């Protein structure tokens with residue numbers, strides 16, 4: 001049987017998962033491709049490090065160019081991470097005639113466009129399934145199975161760490177900082193959690209998903225990102241009373257005329273009947289709304305060695321089949337339009353607003369009148385008495401413009417009786 005030689009850059013969490021799958025399912029994979037996928041070389045940083053998968057020591061090198069420049073290698077998997085030197089390595093690998101697989105969301109969101117163009121010009125495959133939502137096959141679904149649709153919206157829970165933290169806060173009534181510390185102790189959160197908890201990881205992933213969904217390049221810096229540091233245990237309790245769960249969502253919407261889009265990451269109150277409301281723990285899910293198919297939901301493990309390895313190996317199989325059929329580069333970059341990115345200021349949304357006030361007459365009425373003056377119309381309001389002569393008022397608005405809401409809150413904050421606007425969170429439909 002013909003052999004297709006594979007080169008791998010990186011043998012960490014994802015690299016070792018992919019190599020293990022190639023070893024354990026070798027026969028079935030060979031049948032499915034019609035050729036054996038054989039790992040010929042693997043570049044790592046440290047040759048002496050213990051590995052989670054057993055590999056012949058002779059395959060390892062600490063010189064990535066030994067992999068990149070090997071003329072026998074037809075498929076190169078970049079599983080290093082970060083923008084540089086990964087981007088440079090991938091560009092050189094395309095120039096040396098390789099088909100590329102990557103799981104690198106940061107590189108793809110910040111600097112992926114020129115790589116995809118270079119691969120397209122060279123008629124080589126460039127697959128990135130592992131870069132979004134780990135093992136969930138969302139990229140291939142959007143690029144192939146759903147291409148008959150105009151995709152109106154993509155909404156996802158695409159960061160497992162924050163979903164785990166919010167789930168724990170919900171189940172245990174615990175504070176964000178305590179759950180984060182516990183997640184770090186268990187290895188579910190990085191020692192520097194910024195990329196996850198401040199929404200940057202989700203921002204990279206929705207940049208990739210939106211580009212594919214709307215066929216338009218999305219610049220990561222145009223995506224507003226708000227993380228979950230500001231979510232208090234009290235918000236989760238009150239949201240539950242109102243019939244909602246709080247989740248960190250990544251949202252990409254296309255305007256009705258298809259000329260513009262809006263992409264953002266933020267915490268949101270989801271009604272319990274929302275398909276994403278019950279996606280808990282480290283799980284990810286992506287909801288795609290197409291004009292023909294309606295709602296389609298993809299659910300699964302958004303990270304981890306074997307789940308992400310599954311996505312990487314799936315891409316290798318696709319590239320292997322294309323190599324045999326002499327059809328690599330068949331599905332290249334799909335960003336052939338330029339859509340305008342709308343600012344989050346023009347967005348209309350419903351909001352949950354929790355305000356702490358002095359417990360005295362007419363406070364509720366004064367706040368209501370400020371909302372009215374700023375075109376913020378109220379759907380419901382509840383009031384709780386708190387200790388020390390305080391009250392908590394929770395408002396849920398109808399659809400309002402973000403800038404009108406901000407103007408109202410700026411005035412409300414100045415009222416004598418208002419001790420704090422404790423939180424303001426979007427309510428998703």
Ligand SMILES: NC(=O)c1ccc[n+]([C@@H]2O[C@H](COP(=O)([O-])OP(=O)(O)OC[C@H]3O[C@@H](n4cnc5c(N)ncnc54)[C@H](OP(=O)(O)O)[C@@H]3O)[C@@H](O)[C@H]2O)c1
Pocket residue numbers: 009010011012013014015043044045046047049062064079080081082085103104105106130131134302303304305308
């Ligand atoms: N972890 C996940 O669950 C997950 C899920 C989806 C996507 N991803 C993405 O997959 C990629 C890899 O993540 P990971 O978690 O597998 O990372 P990781 O565990 O830190 O592994 C990185 C690997 O790359 C090697 N490496 C780093 N810099 C190198 C260089 N300059 N030259 C050669 N080798 C180098 C490291 O070598 P040493 O082992 O010798 O240090 C290590 O084997 C990232 O883009 C990440 O965002 C990860």
